Amino acid sequence: AQKVTQAQTEISVVEKEDVTLDCVYETRDTTYYLFWYKQPPSGELVFLIRRNSFDEQNEISGRYSWNFQKSTSSFNFTITASQVVDSAVYFCALTPNTGGFKTIFGAGTRLFVKA
Amino acid sequence: KAGVTQTPRYLIKTRGQQVTLSCSPISGHRSVSWYQQTPGQGLQFLFEYFSETQRNKGNFPGRFSGRQFSNSRSEMNVSTLELGDSALYLCASSTTLGRSYNEQFFGPGTRLTVL
Numbered sequence: 001a002q003k004v005t006q007a008q009t010e011i012s013v014v015e016k017e018d019v020t021l022d023c024v025y026e027t028r029d030t031t032y033y034l035f036w037y038k039q040p041p042s043g044e045l046v047f048l049i050r051r052n053s054f055d056e057q058n059e060i061s062g063r064y065s066w067n068f069q070k071s072t073s074s075f076n077f078t079i080t081a082s083q084v085v086d087s088a089v090y091f092c093a094l095t096p097n098t099g100g101f102k103t104i105f106g107a108g109t110r111l112f113v114k115a
Numbered sequence: 116k117a118g119v120t121q122t123p124r125y126l127i128k129t130r131g132q133q134v135t136l137s138c139s140p141i142s143g144h145r146s147v148s149w150y151q152q153t154p155g156q157g158l159q160f161l162f163e164y165f166s167e168t169q170r171n172k173g174n175f176p177g178r179f180s181g182r183q184f185s186n187s188r189s190e191m192n193v194s195t196l197e198l199g200d201s202a203l204y205l206c207a208s209s210t211t212l213g214r215s216y217n218e219q220f221f222g223p224g225t226r227l228t229v230l
Contacts, residue, residue, distance in 0.1 A: 035218060043203065045221040091158065100170030101148050101209065101219065105158035 002027045004094050006106035013082050014114050021077045021109045023092030029053075031097035034068065034075045039089040039108070048090075051075065082113045117141065119222035121206050127228045133194040136225045140187050140208030146170075147189040148219060149181060152203040161204075164189055165211070193227075201229045 003026040013019045025034065036048040049059060051068050059066050063080045079086055092106040120139045128134050140147050148171075149161040160173040164183035181191040187208075193200055203226050207219035
């Protein structure tokens with residue numbers, strides 16, 4: 001079975017704090033893709049990052065960084081020096097390599113960044 | 116490049132009616148996926164179309180159907196509406212290169228309310 005678990009329902013931090021959003025996935029496929037999306041209050045999902053199962057390199061993009069560990073089936077997302085504009089719901093997603101998209105989303109983590 | 120557009124943005128229907136939602140993908144994108152987002156169930160995959168063929172289907176009843184036209188535009192239809200069908204319906208488009216899954220670009224969604 002394919003599953004994505006985001007155990008943190010809501011996180012509240014004060015601006016400039018670092019915050020890590022956890023994502024644990026389950027799949028029997030050896031080839032798969034992992035994604036993070038951001039859903040701001042406006043509602044439109046915005047792509048943040050894609051990782052395929054063969055690429056375990058961590059990635060940093062500005063204040064965002066991602067840690068992919070196949071051994072623990074985790075794909076965690078860290079925001080460094082959070083800002084109020086980071087307030088949103090963040091979704092982790094899994095697309096198995098089954099021929100076409102059949103993306104499974106986690107339940108999402110709502111992040112509140114207070115000024 | 117124009118983003119994914121969805122029409123209408125808001126819709127109010129009554130139980131038993133049917134509804135058709137429309138999605139225009141980003142130019143050049145041949146994969147179009149539909150998702151249902153509700154507070155209780157989160158983001159759930161409905162189906163994906165690629166080159167006018169349904170390539171993947173989620174676990175929704177047959178009342179939910181879709182199609183894709185030769186210009187990649189897609190429609191989804193829900194017949195015999197139930198109260199539980201009230202949700203935000205999101206459309207996403209993507210390019211796929213062989214077995215590589217690129218990110219999906221999401222539209223703003225259609226908010227369906229069933230009374």
